[in-house]
Amino acid sequence: MKNTPSRFAPISDRLSGLGAAKWAVHVEGLDRAAAGKKVTFLSIGEPDLPPPASVLDQAVASMRGGRLKYAAGQGEQVALDAIAAHLSRRSGQEVSPDQIVYTAGTQNGLCTVLMTLVQSGDEVLVPDPYYATYEGLVAASGATFVPVPTLPEDGFHVTAKQIEAAITPRSRVLLLNTPSNPTGAVLSQNEIDEIGEVCERHDLWIVVDEVYADLTYGAPFCSPFDRPHLRHRTLAVSSISKSHALPGFRAGWIASQLEVTPRLVLVAEAMLFGSQPFIEDALAVALSQRHPEVERLSSAFRDRAHHLVSAFEGSSAAKARMPEGGMFIMVDIRETGMSGEEFAWKLINEHDIVVMPGESFGKGGAGHIRLALTNDAAVLREAGSRIRAAAEAVSASR
Numbered sequence: 001m002k003n004t005p006s007r008f009a010p011i012s013d014r015l016s017g018l019g020a021a022k023w024a025v026h027v028e029g030l031d032r033a034a035a036g037k038k039v040t041f042l043s044i045g046e047p048d049l050p051p052p053a054s055v056l057d058q059a060v061a062s063m064r065g066g067r068l069k070y071a072a073g074q075g076e077q078v079a080l081d082a083i084a085a086h087l088s089r090r091s092g093q094e095v096s097p098d099q100i101v102y103t104a105g106t107q108n109g110l111c112t113v114l115m116t117l118v119q120s121g122d123e124v125l126v127p128d129p130y131y132a133t134y135e136g137l138v139a140a141s142g143a144t145f146v147p148v149p150t151l152p153e154d155g156f157h158v159t160a161k162q163i164e165a166a167i168t169p170r171s172r173v174l175l176l177n178t179p180s181n182p183t184g185a186v187l188s189q190n191e192i193d194e195i196g197e198v199c200e201r202h203d204l205w206i207v208v209d210e211v212y213a214d215l216t217y218g219a220p221f222c223s224p225f226d227r228p229h230l231r232h233r234t235l236a237v238s239s240i241s242k243s244h245a246l247p248g249f250r251a252g253w254i255a256s257q258l259e260v261t262p263r264l265v266l267v268a269e270a271m272l273f274g275s276q277p278f279i280e281d282a283l284a285v286a287l288s289q290r291h292p293e294v295e296r297l298s299s300a301f302r303d304r305a306h307h308l309v310s311a312f313e314g315s316s317a318a319k320a321r322m323p324e325g326g327m328f329i330m331v332d333i334r335e336t337g338m339s340g341e342e343f344a345w346k347l348i349n350e351h352d353i354v355v356m357p358g359e360s361f362g363k364g365g366a367g368h369i370r371l372a373l374t375n376d377a378a379v380l381r382e383a384g385s386r387i388r389a390a391a392e393a394v395s396a397s398r
C-alpha cells in the first residue's frame with residue numbers, strides 16, 4: 001500500500017479519543033433530559049450560583065465606555081495590577097505585575113505554560129486521579145503524560161515519595177492541582193515543602209492549578225508559589241471561573257518568576273494576541289473588592305458538601321468523606337464489586353441520576369464516582385440517599 005503522508009500534524013491524532021469516553025454517561029443524561037426525562041445531574045462542576053453583580057456592572061460599563069479594542073498581549077495593566085495585588089495579599093510577599101500573564105481562563109493558562117515548558121520527549125508528572133482535561137493538555141504539548149498513583153486511604157494526597165518513584169531523566173514538570181478536582185484534597189504546607197524538596201533535587205518545574213483556591217473547608221490553602229524557596233520553579237495558574245461563578249468570562253492568569261513571563265507572553269500572543277479589555281476590567285473589580293456573592297458561594301458549597309456527605313454516613317457500601325476543598329466529593333463504591341463506570345451506568349439507567357465515573361479521572365479513581373456540589377442541598381441529600389441505597393442493594397446481593 002502506498003504510504004501517503006498525512007495532511008495533518010500529529011497533534012489532532014494525539015488528542016483524538018482522549019475525551020469522549022470520559023463523558024459518555026453525562027452525554028447520555030443530556031440526551032435523555034432533551035427527550036423529556038427528569039434526570040438529576042451531579043456530573044458537571046459549573047457553579048450554579050449568581051456571580052457578583054458589581055463585576056457584571058463593570059463589564060457592561062467598560063463595554064459601553066469603549067473598552068473594545070485589542071488588549072495588550074500580557075494583559076491590561078489594570079488586570080495585571082489587580083492579580084498581583086491579590087497574590088501579594090494572599091502570600092504576604094510582594095508579587096509584581098510583571099510576573100503576571102493574563103489568560104483566557106485556567107485551561108488556556110495551563111496550555112500556554114505547557115507549550116512554553118515542554119515538548120516531545122519530555123515527561124509531565126500528574127497525581128492520579130486528575131482533572132479530565134490534563135491528558136489532552138499534556139498531549140497537545142507533545143510531552144508524555146505520567147500518572148503518579150495516589151491512594152484513597154491517604155485521601156488521595158500525593159506524597160513526595162510517590163512523586164520521586166515516578167521521576168526519570170526525562171521528567172520536566174510536576175502538574176499539581178490543589179484543591180483537587182476530583183478528589184477534594186488540599187495539599188498542606190508541609191506536603192508542599194516535601195514535594196518541593198524532591199522537585200529541587202530533580203530540577204522540575206512545578207505547575208499548580210489553583211482554580212479552587214478560594215473554596216476550602218477547613219484545611220488552609222497553600223500554594224508552592226507562596227513558598228519563597230519554591231517560587232522560582234513554580235508557575236501558578238488560576239481564574240475567576242469558580243471563585244466568582246464566571247466560567248464564561250474566560251478570565252484567568254499565570255503567575256511565575258520574572259524571567260519566565262516574557263516567554264509565556266510570546267506563546268500567549270501566538271494563541272490569542274490579547275483578551276477582551278472589558279472583561280479584564282471586570283476581573284480587576286472581582287479581585288480588588290469583597291463581594292457578598294463570593295462569600296455566599298463558598299459557604300453554600302461547604303454546606304452542600306456537609307449535606308451530601310451526611311447521606312453516606314455509616315455506610316460501608318458507599319463511603320464519602322468531607323472534601324477539604326473544591327466543588328466535588330468522591331464516593332468509594334469498591335465494596336459493591338462494581339467499577340465506577342458500571343455503577344454510574346446503573347445509576348442513570350435505574351435511578352435517573354447522572355454522575356461521573358471515577359475512572360474518567362484516571363486509574364486512581366477506579367471504584368469511585370464523583371458527585372458535583374452544583375445543586376441545592378435538598379436535591380443533593382435526596383440523590384445521595386438514593387445512591388447509597390443503590391450501592392447497599394448491590395453489596396447485599398453479592
Ligand SMILES: Cc1ncc(COP(=O)(O)O)c(C=O)c1O
Pocket residue numbers: 045104105106107108131177180181209211238239240241247252
Ligand atoms: C481542576 C480544574 N482546572 C481548570 C478548570 C478550568 O478552569 P477555567 O474555567 O479557568 O479554564 C476546571 C474546570 O472545571 C477544573 O476543575
